[in-house]
Amino acid sequence: MSATLETSPGAGAPEQSPARYATPHVWRVFQVLASLRLTVVLFSVAMGLVFFGTLAQIDKGVWTVVDDYFRSWVVWVPFQLLAEFGKKFFGVSEQATWGGSFPFPGGWLLGTAMLVNLLAAHLTRFKISWRRAGILLTHAGVILLMVGELVTGLFAVESLMTLQVGESSNFIDHSLKVELAVTDPAGRTVAIPQGMLRPGNTVSHPELPFDVEVTEFFKNTNPVGVRGGDDSDVVVSAEGVRYRAEPATEESGVKSEQRKDMPGVRLKILRKGTPEVLLERFFSLWEYRNATNRFFMVLPVSVAVDGKPYTVVLRNERIYKPYTIELLAFEHKKYAGTDTARDFASTVRLLDSETGEERQVRVWMNHPLRHRGETFFQAGTIASEKGKPDTGTVLQVVKNPGWLLPYASCIVVTLGLLVHFGMNLTKFASRRTA
């Protein structure tokens, strides 16, 4: 952050800094925080974090790594990652397994430390002057970039909206989070978030007709073909093939053909306030029709309490919107004589009940629909039989309040570098002329 640019003689003596008003004790703290050595260390550690985060994708998904390594304060890095690296480059035995893990600063911690380091450097070593406008601008751009990542990490939501032609929807499905939904015949739903579906946790809530004890949670499951038995925990494809979801390892971030993880959870449904088991079952996201682009069917899971049936399903976290989107038409054009997609396009009608806004939009590649800070991209299709037209669309819905910040920061950094080097060039040219 505070690289060599500010180390030139006269870069700003401490006594000229605004921080000179601080007490000597605080001043010393700021000097340590502003240390150029600390900057170099932080950059080195950041490189280490990127290295370990990349290695971690051998057996973990991209988003798991982003959460565990880059959007965390501390990450426990397994020694096995080093073993895997050693197997490829240093002749470590293929059978080697190195147990244990070691703590390493996570992205949040490093980002915060870099931000504090940069701000402290400005407080202790810099003075504000036109001569340093370029550096100030460049650093402001870097700060903006870090703030942008913080805002994205905390507030960005990626989700999907699945629609058949003629269907309307006022909700989206969170792409990375699931919830357990318990719905009564009138449609009143109690949704238990993924964070509560921890093994060993028992969820009890006044609105829940029963208690839910979580036995196991798996980040990913695979459908495995089954023969015989009943369909109480089976999904049936639209082509008549039966599958049962079984625990699986996460989709690796380095696999060439990745699908999203499909979590599963084993639950005991208990009579409220008692240990009596009403149902014990493994639920998986394969049973949620939107998660499979409507390809699988399932017998609904029903639990009766006091004669009232409640359906239970593991689904993507549902986010309701004050607007409705209706799919009017879907086009899937292919290159002549091939199955290679040439163009996907969804014609939708947007109806916002709060603002009264109504408009028809064609959503296709690089032409998303934007509404209320959300962007709807064409993302997928609901396929029918091969050779038959697709019957619906999948729109990716992205909400990121910080989406403009990376662009703004790039502009500010570019401007800062242009100003800085422009001023130096002008100075150099004027010296040559003299």
Added chain:
Amino acid sequence: MAARSARCVIFAVVVVAGCAEPEAVRVLDEPKAERPPPRVIPADQKKYRTLAAMVPSDSGGGWWFLKLSGPAAVVTKYEADFDKLFLSLRSSANDDDPISWELPPGWTREKPKPGGMRHATLKAPGGDAEVAVSHAGGHVLTNAQRWWGQLWGKDKESEITPMNLPDYVSQRSVRGRLVLRADMYGPNDPNARPMMMPNPHGEQ
């Protein structure tokens, strides 16, 4: 001023980091989406009817089909028997006996013709109707569209869409297994053989 600035920075980081909402149980009102009423078919168009069952196969995927089709009055006469048959269906992983059922009283089973698509033909007591049992693949929607096309004409197949499919094909639980039941009416005889185009080059 430096100390104040530092406090501001730390405060801002803590505030922003703490802005992520804690996860909690949510209570939502999710009434079932209103569906348009099913298409009303005029009585004079309800000349023929198709009842079909689709059972996921245990022997290599695909569906077992049981289909009763013909004049609406005849199919309706045997609807109760068809449903008894439907509710007795049992798919098995045993390749020698992949699908079984209990024949309603008076019904007989005929051996399939060699080399044909049918697994069995079940004859009604009066001999005026039959249930064809066969195995094939295909998407639920495509099969429903084909049956609709037999009743209304091939050009009308696309009238069956995923949105109105539940009006014609319902999902049931039979002995713990997911089975589909289709019920459709139309003006054309679904058992009529399609007209063959005459060969312009004569018989060969």
